[in-house]
Amino acid sequence: MGRTLYLNENRGLRVRRDGPSIWIHWVERSGQRVPVRLISRVVIIGNVKLEAGAITLFTKNDIPVIFMSCSGEEEAVAIPYNHRLAKHYGEQKILFDAPENEKRYENWVETKRMVIQVNMLKRLQKKMSDELHFGLAHLPQL
Numbered sequence: 001m002g003r004t005l006y007l008n009e010n011r012g013l014r015v016r017r018d019g020p021s022i023w024i025h026w027v028e029r030s031g032q033r034v035p036v037r038l039i040s041r042v043v044i045i046g047n048v049k050l051e052a053g054a055i056t057l058f059t060k061n062d063i064p065v066i067f068m069s070c071s072g073e074e075e076a077v078a079i080p081y082n083h084r085l086a087k088h089y090g091e092q093k094i095l096f097d098a099p100e101n102e103k104r105y106e107n108w109v110e111t112k113r114m115v116i117q118v119n120m121l122k123r124l125q126k127k128m129s130d131e132l133h134f135g136l137a138h139l140p141q142l
Contacts, residue, residue: 009046
């Protein structure tokens with residue numbers, strides 16, 4: 001299992017692809033080469049100058065990339081996708097083999113959707129944010 005690479009918003013930080021590794025460069029500091037084979041996931045916090053080639057290098061090597069705001073909210077995720085090679089076909093097939101697994105997945109999706117909706121309402125309506133709560137008491141019956 002590899003390590004998590006955290007890239008935080010920093011003035012002068014630049015990340016670019018360099019063959020099978022990435023090159024991280026800071027202003028007034030020497031750069032650092034990180035081989036992709038040592039990384040299991042990437043978390044990017046804030047506004048980081050990042051070449052698109054670095055993102056494709058991560059996803060090509062089955063490494064998810066999570067983009068977060070400076071406040072710590074998850075904004076987006078880049079995950080590997082290859083329609084010609086179904087790497088996860090077996091795992092996905094097992095997930096839906098049993099009807100109870102399908103129901104559990106539907107419940108998870110619905111719960112995730114509710115969390116996103118509550119967080120969006122809190123961001124849009126600051127006055128209501130103290131009144132909106134999401135916890136175990138508000139989950140649908142499984």
